Amino acid sequence: GAVVSQHPSRVICKSGTSVKIECRSLDFQATTMFWYRQFPKKSLMLMATSNEGSKATYEQGVEKDKFLINHASLTLSTLTVTSAHPEDSSFYICSASKVVGETQYFGPGTRLLVL
Amino acid sequence: DQQVKQNSPSLSVQEGRISILNCDYTNSMFDYFLWYKKYPAEGPTFLISISSIKDKNEDGRFTVFLNKSAKHLSLHIVPSQPGDSAVYFCAASGVRSNYKLTFGKGTLLTVNP
Numbered sequence: 001g002a003v004v005s006q007h008p009s010r011v012i013c014k015s016g017t018s019v020k021i022e023c024r025s026l027d028f029q030a031t032t033m034f035w036y037r038q039f040p041k042k043s044l045m046l047m048a049t050s051n052e053g054s055k056a057t058y059e060q061g062v063e064k065d066k067f068l069i070n071h072a073s074l075t076l077s078t079l080t081v082t083s084a085h086p087e088d089s090s091f092y093i094c095s096a097s098k099v100v101g102e103t104q105y106f107g108p109g110t111r112l113l114v115l
Numbered sequence: 116d117q118q119v120k121q122n123s124p125s126l127s128v129q130e131g132r133i134s135i136l137n138c139d140y141t142n143s144m145f146d147y148f149l150w151y152k153k154y155p156a157e158g159p160t161f162l163i164s165i166s167s168i169k170d171k172n173e174d175g176r177f178t179v180f181l182n183k184s185a186k187h188l189s190l191h192i193v194p195s196q197p198g199d200s201a202v203y204f205c206a207a208s209g210v211r212s213n214y215k216l217t218f219g220k221g222t223l224l225t226v227n228p
Contacts, residue, residue, distance in 0.1 A: 002161075034215070034216070093158045097214075101208075104149075105161060106159045106160070106161075
């Protein structure tokens with residue numbers, strides 16, 4: 001168990017458009033989901049923590065109006081990159097945990113390229 | 116200020132031998148440590164974890180050792196297999212940081228046949 005999926009796996013979009021990335025826990029209910037971003041040859045940087053039914057908690061320096069997070073159910077969280085720019089191009093990864101404080105299980109990631 | 120450090124960016128090991136990946140941390144509030152394995156363009160895969168109340172945890176070929184006084188943990192893989200070749204991330208969390216994971220920069224392990 002503990003499988004997390006992401007959709008799409010990769011997306012190319014034009015500058016100024018918005019892109020939605022879905023994160024689903026397939027075989028468990030996730031009270032908490034996390035969104036990360038990874039730059040080339042860098043570690044994973046936490047962007048925000050998402051709890052079902054409440055507002056996401058963003059890390060310092062992450063624009064909440066730019067990166068909209070919705071945790072609509074115990075198995076689905078979405079990240080919307082609004083008015084995307086080339087500097088938003090990155091690898092976005094979500095994770096989910098069954099219970100707060102327990103192991104996080106990661107999705108396969110989404111490669112975003114903004115032209 | 117990097118709270119979780121993996122000082123070796125890469126490690127090369129012969130198949131069948133032991134791989135030892137090291138990780139140091141600076142925040143004494145961390146009380147839960149994890150190792151993840153990651154292939155390019157994929158999400159990290161959970162390998163093994165250890166709570167601060169333990170000094171060793173073993174799961175098959177993987178063993179994690181924790182030395183709290185030195186703020187150091189290591190992952191031992193024995194015997195190493197070519198399929199183990201990947202980037203290994205050390206991560207730490209704690210109740211006081213709301214269980215957010217802090218990752219090291221990773222170590223690229225290459226296991227040569």
